[in-house]
Amino acid sequence: MTVQSSDEIDPLEIEVGGRALLTEPLLNKGLAFTVEERSAFGLHGLLPPHIETLEEQVERRLIAVRRLRTNAERYHFLSDLQDENETLFYALITSHLSEMLPIIYTPTVGQGCQEFSDYWRYPRGLFLSLPYKDRIAEILSHPRYDRVETIVVSDGERVLGLGDQGVGGMGIPVGKLALYTACGGLNPATTLPVFLDVGTDNQARLDDPLYIGWRHARVRGPEYDAFVESFVSALEERWPNVLLQWEDFARGQAGTLLNRYRDRLLTFNDDIQGTAAVAAGTLLAAMHVSGVAFKDQRIVIVGAGSAGCGIAKLILHQMVESGLSEAEARRRFHAVDIDGLLVEGMPGLLDFQQPFAQPREAVADWKRKGAGKITLEDVVANAKPTLMIGVSAQPGIFHEELVRTMAANVDRPVIMPLSNPTSRAEAMPKDLVEWTDGRVITCTGSPFTPVEYGGRLHVIDQTNNAYIFPGLGLGVLAVGARRVSDGMFAAAARALAAISPARKDPHASLLPPTDSLRDVAIAIAAAVAKRARDEGLCDAFEDDDLPLLLAKKQWRPVYRLYVKKPGYRRIPQRPDL
Numbered sequence: 001m002t003v004q005s006s007d008e009i010d011p012l013e014i015e016v017g018g019r020a021l022l023t024e025p026l027l028n029k030g031l032a033f034t035v036e037e038r039s040a041f042g043l044h045g046l047l048p049p050h051i052e053t054l055e056e057q058v059e060r061r062l063i064a065v066r067r068l069r070t071n072a073e074r075y076h077f078l079s080d081l082q083d084e085n086e087t088l089f090y091a092l093i094t095s096h097l098s099e100m101l102p103i104i105y106t107p108t109v110g111q112g113c114q115e116f117s118d119y120w121r122y123p124r125g126l127f128l129s130l131p132y133k134d135r136i137a138e139i140l141s142h143p144r145y146d147r148v149e150t151i152v153v154s155d156g157e158r159v160l161g162l163g164d165q166g167v168g169g170m171g172i173p174v175g176k177l178a179l180y181t182a183c184g185g186l187n188p189a190t191t192l193p194v195f196l197d198v199g200t201d202n203q204a205r206l207d208d209p210l211y212i213g214w215r216h217a218r219v220r221g222p223e224y225d226a227f228v229e230s231f232v233s234a235l236e237e238r239w240p241n242v243l244l245q246w247e248d249f250a251r252g253q254a255g256t257l258l259n260r261y262r263d264r265l266l267t268f269n270d271d272i273q274g275t276a277a278v279a280a281g282t283l284l285a286a287m288h289v290s291g292v293a294f295k296d297q298r299i300v301i302v303g304a305g306s307a308g309c310g311i312a313k314l315i316l317h318q319m320v321e322s323g324l325s326e327a328e329a330r331r332r333f334h335a336v337d338i339d340g341l342l343v344e345g346m347p348g349l350l351d352f353q354q355p356f357a358q359p360r361e362a363v364a365d366w367k368r369k370g371a372g373k374i375t376l377e378d379v380v381a382n383a384k385p386t387l388m389i390g391v392s393a394q395p396g397i398f399h400e401e402l403v404r405t406m407a408a409n410v411d412r413p414v415i416m417p418l419s420n421p422t423s424r425a426e427a428m429p430k431d432l433v434e435w436t437d438g439r440v441i442t443c444t445g446s447p448f449t450p451v452e453y454g455g456r457l458h459v460i461d462q463t464n465n466a467y468i469f470p471g472l473g474l475g476v477l478a479v480g481a482r483r484v485s486d487g488m489f490a491a492a493a494r495a496l497a498a499i500s501p502a503r504k505d506p507h508a509s510l511l512p513p514t515d516s517l518r519d520v521a522i523a524i525a526a527a528v529a530k531r532a533r534d535e536g537l538c539d540a541f542e543d544d545d546l547p548l549l550l551a552k553k554q555w556r557p558v559y560r561l562y563v564k565k566p567g568y569r570r571i572p573q574r575p576d577l
Ligand SMILES: NC(=O)C1=CN([C@@H]2O[C@H](COP(=O)(O)OP(=O)(O)OC[C@H]3O[C@@H](n4cnc5c(N)ncnc54)[C@H](OP(=O)(O)O)[C@@H]3O)[C@@H](O)[C@H]2O)C=CC1
Pocket: 158, 159, 160, 161, 162, 250, 251, 270, 271, 275, 278, 302, 303, 304, 305, 306, 307, 308, 336, 337, 338, 339, 390, 391, 392, 393, 394, 397, 418, 419, 420, 421, 424, 444, 445, 446, 463, 464, 465, 466
């Protein structure tokens, strides 16, 4: 449903004109300013005389972006466009989603984060640095942020699978929020990327004279906790109903922060919960193709960190819902971390890993003689998994022998190398298809081109939390949910599986194509909103009213007519220096 909101129809009253209007990305229309607007706002002469439509502007920028040689160049081109004219940026992105997604999001955003300081040009979002911790409330108080409803925050310690990028991690909240608008339809004026700069342990960044973050070893422990608490308290005060998404925090912080704040704010951790929902939804779709029910699944998760244990927790919940006892369901998980298979009583086992540790006696004879740990190879040979998920950021860890061993024991091995960016994927889909003689059902975290094998084209689905968080945000905001619950992610996973093309045709893709992420977001939002109501986390609404509630929350990249606001003032074209 497309609703033309009064926001789109009514003229917008503008306070400033001249150059100030052209340099405000939320208002700038570039060459699309009409003659009347150019007269009213003092734009004649500041723009060449040509006037064009938004569609023509999209076409012009599309030609320019396609002319560039690398995706890294395109990333910077699009960042500049976002900082110049957000309406045009989103019109371009939404009309070419599958082409633009790999540029503004994974994998290219990873390089953008690594080279953040090298290409620094224009600030976007808020940088909260520990040395200025006493200024947080003052920084958030600027009227520019009055309308903020959604914040994505990172401290840059675990940027995709690329480790600590310090302040470069800001590229992640910026990219995620671009998807909130492009896919979820949230108004960009209501979104805010935030970076918590607590230093970095990345020596190359610290040694780099161009590095623009706080040049200090990463602060941890009580000082870190107090800093995050200052941020959260100030945020609660400023925007009591804001949706806060934690993104790309390291294993040691991600779950701790989620548990600390989930009952206090409208908040979730995307790497733990969003990833769990997309992986579980893809698994449900894959089960439809493989015909293997939950009771017959044997699961290996490689990388028992935030994403790995988040995924395991949600799939475990689904297994229990399908009729398995909790104990039985637990036994089906084999979580492999850097020290091998997680086994009960193992030294260093973290709280969130405990539920997925195998009883010692169940795996007593799996360890090879003289070996210090039960390796991934031992696990695959003994557990005979039906499903193997990689969230370890270890490229090549799903090697040929391992995959062939897995494929020898099951008809349709399901293998998901979900680590990002592309360079960190546990395996290349082309290899997986070849090593399994085309039997594999596979999907990845970053985009890959389809693989041709045996006269058939294997589409590689992108099992990325981008299928979940834009819809989750849209859903909770549209109905005014007070908290984000695990139940909402379970509902999102089911909603994703329900729109899987493979439900109708087993040769089709598991997930809808990325071009349709706007429709996916609506389906996820509807499921999340209903779950919020059913859990009593928002006010009641009728199912029939939901499409309108969602549509009203969706902003579209169209230009509005501008008129002068009473008190309009023309800012001098050049300041007096
Ligand atoms: N597709 C998607 O939507 C998503 C993908 N991801 C990707 O998943 C990856 C992991 O993210 P996240 O879980 O947040 O990160 P974490 O750091 O929390 O977890 C990674 C885990 O892998 C472990 N590990 C490292 N080396 C090995 C190894 N050789 N064998 C087995 N385990 C190993 C790490 O152990 P240790 O810490 O001891 O080194 C750690 O426990 C990243 O690449 C990220 O991009 C994450 C979220 C969403």
